[in-house]
Amino acid sequence: MVKRVLMIAYHFPPMHGSSGMQRTLRFARYLPDHGWEPIVLAPSPRAYQQTDSGQLADIPQQVRVHRAFALDTARHLTVMGRYPRVLALPDRWVSWWLGAVPAGWALIKKYKPDVIWSTYPIATAHLIGLSLHRLTGIPWVADFRDPMVQPDYPADPLTYRAFERVENKTVEHCSRAVFAYPVFSIPFNRERIR
Structure with a gap:
């Protein structure tokens, strides 16, 4: 029996200029070979600084892709060269949360996924x-x-605290956490990891 996964990913075609989207594209391409049907929830293309429609051909035909409302605070909500910082925490795409939660809820009701998967480096995805x-x-x-947080990253204290809150809540509530390298090689609260 095929299982379904709702994949929440900011980096996805037609975004241009990010090697990060290859991770989600490869998962979407190869998960069906292992009995999983991917359903991708990505932001509206207007959230991307640059797009490339040619990369849409890289999305496997069997993958359902749904787009949710999202803005880039720095580009869309700037007035006279400034925008309120609260509208860009934990990142400039936090407005995606407003569109993606209702869209994700509708996808869950329709497709009944077995697993939810979200991917960083956009904290809003988590x-x-x-x-x-x-x-x-x-x-x-x-x-x-x-x-998400390391001893000297993010450098801005307000962003650091926002990332730390998201990271703590994520590790506290997720069923599994995936890291690209051993997390114990950096100062990290080991008790938070399951």
Whole structure:
């Protein structure tokens, strides 16, 4: 029996200029070979600084892709060269959360996925995963790639605290956390990892 996974990913075609989208594209391409049907929830293309429609051909035909409302605070909500910082925490795409949670809820009701998967480096993706997991109780895999906070990253204290909150909540509530390298090689609260 085929299982379904709701994949929450900011980096996805037609975004241009990010090697990060290859991770989600490869999962979407090869998961069906292992009995999983991927359903991708990505932001509206307007959230991307640059797009390339040629990369849409890289999306496997059997993969359902759904787009949710999203803005880039720095580009869309700037007035006279400034925007309120609260509208860009934990990142400039936090507005995606407003569109993706209802869209994700509708996808969950329609397709009944077995797992929710979200991927960083856009922290808002984990906020969406957290919200949908808490609403539904569906197991959630948080793909960090790298830890969100490190001793000197992010450099801005306000962003650091926002990332730290998202990281703590994610590790506390996710069913599994995936990292690209051993997290114990950097200072990290080991008790938070399952």
